[in-house]
Amino acid sequence: MAAALGVLAVLAALLVPGLLRVEVETGVNEFVPAGDPVARATSEMAAQFGGDPVVVLIESAKPRELLLKENLPALLQLEGELAALPHVKAVYGPGTVLNQIAGQAQDLLAELGGYRDGLRAKAEAQARKRRASPEEVAAAGVRATQAFDERYAALLAKGMPGGLPTLHNQAFVDRVIFNDEGDPRPQWDFLVPRPDAVALLVRPDASLPQSDTEDLVAAVDAAVRDSDLKASSTTVTGIPTVVAALGEQVRHEVSLLGGLAVVAVGAWFLLTSWTRRRLRLLPLGASLLGTAVTLSVAGWAGRPLALTAVAFLPVLLGIGSDFMTYLHRNAGPRTVLAAALASAAGFGALAVAPVPAVADLGVSLAVGLLVTVLVSLGIHRWGPAEPEHPAAPAPPDASRPASGGLARSTRISILLVPVLAAVGGWAVFPSLSLQSDLTSLASGLPEYDEARGVERVLGASGEVALVVRGDDVLDAESFAWMSRTRRDVIAEHGDELSAVLSPGDVLSFLGGEPEASQVDAALRLLPPYLASSVVSPDRRTAVMTYGVDLDDVERLAVLRDYLDDVAATAPASVDVEVAGLPMVAVSAQEAMDDERLLGAVLGIVAAGLALLALLPERRVALVAMLSAAVASGLVALGIAVTGVALTPMTAGLGSLTAAVACEFTVLLALAQRRGDRMLARAVDLAAAASATGYAVLAVSDLGLIRGFGVLLAVTVAVALGASRLLVWALLPAATPRKRAGVVHEETPKVLEKV
Structure with missing residues (x-):
């Protein structure tokens, strides 16, 4: 007893700290194909200009109310507080835009005024040097500034009809943001989508880990709540917000669904008279211990779990409990180990999946199954289990054929029906629709519903971009191409792509084909705050951003092909790439489409190879592979x-x-x-427990996890039916080789002495 307690204490000391170190990573990168060029371009763009923004939508009861001069200080203060938060690359909002434009205009006025004063002072100094009279000195100063005044006074009057450039001048504010009809000017749509709404874009640093993303979203939310804005409603949303919500939901559901799975799977073993009452929960205990060891190792190794961690515990509890059940029913260690390795190989084949989160789940389940079967073997060998004596089979009646009295040809004829149906399922499997957009990840979360609501105001839920790189992306030829491309893209796909920001937008006052000197002068006058949103300081990278809807990946694929064609028309002096998370989703879907058949077949082949290597009867291994193929085809047909x-x-x-x-x-x-x-009944019990563990996932609030759980539960039922049918039809039944009271194959030696 003392030794057992000592072992438990050591296990707890090793497992608990590891379990406490387990982290969950739910970033969209977990659903991005590794090495994808679009993903690389998106990451590089985020490093330069910031990642997908946290969007703060602020709405007022009356048009223009938020941009009244009385409210602008509070708006400007909020934007400043957001910009000062950790992990923020940049913040774009109408308050800062107005303040920067006003400041730059004031600088321009000061510069022009200083230049005018310099002209006058120089002329007056020259007149004094000539010993001119005071009247002549004053006249020289007037003549020196006359040409300047004639040129620039008219220019300033035309360029600043709203008066002095200051946030205290309501006419200046209105003139900058709104047109004569009172609607926001097109270049500010991404910040002022409606007269009664403004948007703040908080762009985070690139590739933030999950914990930092959640901290940033919480900080933005707190800053908005504590602000003095006079708004009728505020909404904090955007892709980082959905990612943060996914992380919180996963942590909540890991414990919730895990607890439900423990209760549901345990109920099958506890309430079914499959062995002595005090031993009925041994399979559950072995599975729990194996799961804890697997998670603890991940924690000690610092390997975060993906979104799919929600499914890990119920799935492993469901299938991991099978092996202790079979060992207790005297299936024999070799057979049980072969079955476990086949299951692990099946799950492990998911490692080839192009989506990292799915590959992570497959590898985790494979490792978890191996650990669980080793734990089960250890308990069976050294634990409290009392092996059941095998029931002596009744010798078959030699006058009756095996398998229910039906001839082999009849059984094979019956088998043809599900086999042909499965062939049909495999035939349609490559054409089954595939949903890999953000909807499949976050459907069911209130944060996702909020994002959809904000999308109706902003006109987009995601961003795609053309990233332009070269020695000088603002040379005459490149700038002309970008300006022309912006017009052509909106003209061609304005109903699907909304212009957000581009060099042509912030420098629109130069026209479509400005001279190099004009561009240089404009960049000197343009607030760096605005210039840096579209052009890097060294002028080697520019970005043209468009808003899109994230939901329809097939439509996004058409847009991606169109933008690729547009990029190919760029001047030879620049390279242009398509970037943005919506386009990464297209890459992910195409990768899954290309490899779905390989992944499906590889799982079956891997499981079959494991059986062929470990089972003495190869016919059983081949029938097992056929069973998996038939079950997969039937499930595909049902889908x-x-x-x-x-x-x-x-x-x-x-x-x-x-x-x-x-x-x-x-x-x-x-x-x-x-x-x-009794062993056949143990298989039924294991299948029921596994299906129940999987079905628990239907309780999840995440649509992706719900669908996965329901499909797995159905798959277990179909797989059990297919396995029973194929074993009945293709494999021999019991023979009178061993009579009643004689030990079966693989029966432990301890029973031979009983």
Whole structure:
């Protein structure tokens, strides 16, 4: 007893700190193909100009109310507080834009005034040097400034009809932001989408980890709540906000769904009379210990879990408990180990998935299964389990054929029906619709619904960009191309792409083809705050940003191809790439489309190879592979009939099915060969427990996880049916080789002495 307590204390000392170190990473990068060129371009763009923004939408009861001179100080103060937050690359808002324009205009006035004073002082000094009279000195000063006044007084009167450039001058504010009809000027749509609404864009540093993203969103939300703005409503949203909400939801659901899975799976073992009452929860205990070891190792290694961590615990509890059940029913360590390795190989095949989160789940489940089966073997060997004596099978009646009295040809004929249906499922599998946009990740979260609401105001929920790189992206030829491209893109796809910001927008006053000297002068006069939003300080990178809707990946793919064609028309002096998270989603979907069949087949092949290497009867391994293939095809056919879309987590259908179908086939084949009804019932119990563990995921608020859980539960039922049918039709039943009272194959030696 003391030794057992000592072992438990050591385990707790090792496991608990590791479990406390486990972190969850739900960033969109987890659903981005590794090495994708669009993802690389997006990351480089974010490093220069900031990542996808946290959007603060502020609405007022009356038009223009937020931009009244009485309210501008509070707006400007909020923008300043947001800009000072940690991990903020830049903040863009109408208050700072107005303040920067006013300041630059004042600087221009001061510069012009200083130049005028210099002309006058120089002329007067020359007159004094000639010993002119005071009247002649004054006249010389007037003559020197006369040409200046004639040229620049008219220019200033035309350029600043709103009066002095100051935030205290309401006419100046209105003239800058609004047109004569009272609507926001097109170049400010991204900051003032409506007369009664303004938007603040808080662009974070590139590639923020999950914890920093959540901290930033919380800080933005707090700053907005504590501000003195007189607004009717404020909404903090954007992709970082959805990512932060996903992280919080995952942490909440990991414990919630894990607890429900423990109760649901444990109930099957506890309430089913499959062994002595005091031993009924051994499978659950072994699975829990294996899961804890796996998570603790991840924590000690500093390896964060992806969004799919929500599914990890219920899935591993469901399938991991199977192996202790089989060992307790005397299936034999070799058979159980072979089944476990086949399941692990099936899940492990997901490692080839182009989406990192799915690959992470597959590898984690494979490792977790191996750890769990080792724990189960250890408990079976040294733990409190009391192995059940195998029930002696009744010798089969030699006058009756095996498998229910049906001839082999009849059984194979019955088998043709589901096999042909499965072939149909495999035929339609490559054409099943696939949903890989943000909707499939965040559907069900209130933050996502808020983002959709804000989208209706701003006209877009995501950003795509043309990133221009060269020695000087503002040379005459490149600037002319960017200005022309902006007009052409909006003319061609203005209903799907809304112009946000580009060099042509911030320098629109120069016209479409300015001279190099004009561009240089304009950049000197333009507030750096605005210039840096579209052009890097060294003028080697520029960005043309457009707003899009994130939901329809197929439509985004068409836009991506169009923008690729546009990029190909750029001058030879610059390179142009398409960037932005919506375009990364297109890459992810195309990668999954290209590899979905490979992933499905690879899972089945990997599981079959594991069985061929470990099982003495290769026929059982082949039947297990066939069972996985049939079950996968039937599930695919069901998906096609119901019209359900695949997601990044369900696209690896073959791997998910192989993980359970091969296990069921191996154990049912052993039960049939022995004539062991108790072992066959243990397979049914394991399937029920596994399906229940998976079905728990349907409680999740995340649409992606709900769909994954429902599909897995259905897959278990279909896999069990397919395995039973194929074992019944293709494998021999018990033979009278071993009579009642004689020990079965693989029966532990301890029982031979009983």
